[in-house]
Amino acid sequence: DQQVKQNSPSLSVQEGRISILNCDYTNSMFDYFLWYKKYPAEGPTFLISISSIKDKNEDGRFTVFLNKSAKHLSLHIVPSQPGDSAVYFCAASGRNAGNMLTFGGGTRLMVKP
Amino acid sequence: KAGVTQTPRYLIKTRGQQVTLSCSPISGHRSVSWYQQTPGQGLQFLFEYFSETQRNKGNFPGRFSGRQFSNSRSEMNVSTLELGDSALYLCASSGTAGSYEQYFGPGTRLTVT
Numbered sequence: 001d002q003q004v005k006q007n008s009p010s011l012s013v014q015e016g017r018i019s020i021l022n023c024d025y026t027n028s029m030f031d032y033f034l035w036y037k038k039y040p041a042e043g044p045t046f047l048i049s050i051s052s053i054k055d056k057n058e059d060g061r062f063t064v065f066l067n068k069s070a071k072h073l074s075l076h077i078v079p080s081q082p083g084d085s086a087v088y089f090c091a092a093s094g095r096n097a098g099n100m101l102t103f104g105g106g107t108r109l110m111v112k113p
Numbered sequence: 114k115a116g117v118t119q120t121p122r123y124l125i126k127t128r129g130q131q132v133t134l135s136c137s138p139i140s141g142h143r144s145v146s147w148y149q150q151t152p153g154q155g156l157q158f159l160f161e162y163f164s165e166t167q168r169n170k171g172n173f174p175g176r177f178s179g180r181q182f183s184n185s186r187s188e189m190n191v192s193t194l195e196l197g198d199s200a201l202y203l204c205a206s207s208g209t210a211g212s213y214e215q216y217f218g219p220g221t222r223l224t225v226t
Contacts, residue, residue, distance in 0.1 A: 032213045034213060034214065036217075041219070042219055042220075043117070043203050043205075043217030043218050043219050043220050044156075044203070044217045045217070046214050046215065046216060046217075049213060049214060089156065091156075093213050097169060098144075098161050098163070098168045098169045099144050099146050099161050099163075099168075099169070099205075099207050099213065099215060100146070100158045100161060100169045100171070101146075101148075101158060101213075101215065102158070103148075103155055103156035103157075104155075105155045106155065106156075
């Protein structure tokens with residue numbers, strides 16, 4: 001069973017507008033969440049993370065929101081730029097899982113100029 | 114600082130053969146994790162090594178094994194290759210055992226024919 005799900009396989013956004021990528025999880029033991037960006041033929045690049053003790057974390061144009069009761073997190077990119085076009089993965093880890101990350105299936109973001 | 118390096122980048126093997134992939138983590142990082150990425154299963158955790166000890170193992174058959182050396186470099190081995198082992202194999206390193214942020218290498222693309 002998929003413990004981390006990204007239900008939108010793709011998202012298209014106009015340059016300058018907001019991109020919102022969503023992620024849902026089922027495992028209550030997850031307490032740390034991360035977003036990665038991946039370009040073709042490259043490994044994932046770490047973007048931003050959030051601990052379960054917080055509900056928001058911001059880093060420049062990227063903000064991650066966590067709703068623990070709904071087991072839902074989202075990544076907001078404002079403003080979106082064409083260079084943001086990539087596949088975005090959310091990932092989760094638990095306190096006793098060491099560095100094991102459980103990944104969602106990814107969302108392909110296309111930012112149109 | 115140099116990033117995570119993986120060798121080789123591309124590999125073609127025949128069913129039944131074995132293969133060894135290599136990963137050099139970021140200097141000073143002691144944790145190395147391996148992931149398999151396929152179109153059907155997405156990014157899946159294989160195993161994690163910290164200070165030469167396997168700390169976590171994913172749900173993969175025993176044909177998949179790994180090790181870590183005293184300089185933190187890691188290798189993973191797949192024996193008796195099957196067509197389904199064709200995938201992108203990603204290595205990630207992190208600085209400490211409790212640090213969830215992992216930094217990925219570019220991956221090794223393995224094709225089994």
